[in-house]
Amino acid sequence: MHKDIATPIRTKAILEKYGFSFKKSLGQNFLIDTNILRNIVDYAGLSKESGAIEIGPGIGALTEQLAKVSKKVVSFEIDQRLLPILEDTLSPYDNVKIIHQDVLKANVNEVAAEEFEGISDVMVVANLPYYVTTPIIMKLLEEGLPIRGIVVMLQKEVADRISAKPGTKEYGSLSIAIQYYTEAETVMIVPKTVFMPQPNVDSAVIRLTKREKPLVEVKDEAFFFTVTRASFAQRRKTIQNNLTSQLPKGKEKKEALLAALNRAGIDPGRRGETLSIEEFSRLSDELYADFHGE
Structure with a gap:
């Protein structure tokens, strides 16, 4: 068995080997706690018949856990510097495909149709870069992807807005849009201490389960x-x-x-x-x- 990527020692060693420095502009915070990663994967309810779409794999910590339990993982990574690292860290897994593209510009439907042929259960599972969390989630929902749902780690404050109820100060157009397409629940609160580098805020994991049809019917x-x-x-x-x-x-x-x-x-x-x-x-x-x- 090879050692998990998501330990402080292994993460440091990988970053040193490649001389990698974090880019603030890309919101790079890598998880260094294997238990939390396994919990995230558990909440996605994947099986050996499932496909997983990941966004921002970093050095492959979550990707690895997804690869262990699913049939295929397709991961979008925008930072070219991470591609050789991922090729190295994920070399034990032959069911992972890394796509060097900004997910916001990608035709995710096309990619899913190509990569998940014959797979009917697909989940999005990701530790999202904080600065683009909302646009990514909205894109995934608005484009009507063939997914069962989304399990993502994001800023706790955004998670609160997503699952907010009317009459609260967190409630807004984001809460309504998410509720329209999905059932949302916050499944886990994650302390900032399990990231490298440590972000300034706590995180949360939310699970969005797609509705059969939108919650309300509207003309347009x-x-x-x-x-x-x-x-x-x-x-x-x-x-x-x-x-x-x-x-x-x-x-x-x-x-x-x-x-x-x-x-x-x-x-x-x-x-x-x-x-x-x-x-x-x-x-x-x-x-x-x-x-x-x-």
């Missing part, structure tokens, strides 16, 4: 998200004020806006953070005819 998905984002533009403002200033021609169409709020049964004096996803779906459908495609 893109417009629904436009309305939710507009409603939180300035948290202290009422929903009426936010929509007036944020929607196209909102100022000219004050009457139509009030009428739509009225039809949706929503008091214009409420704040966006008090509205449930069902209320947002009613509201965006009522606004649709007057404000869509301006």
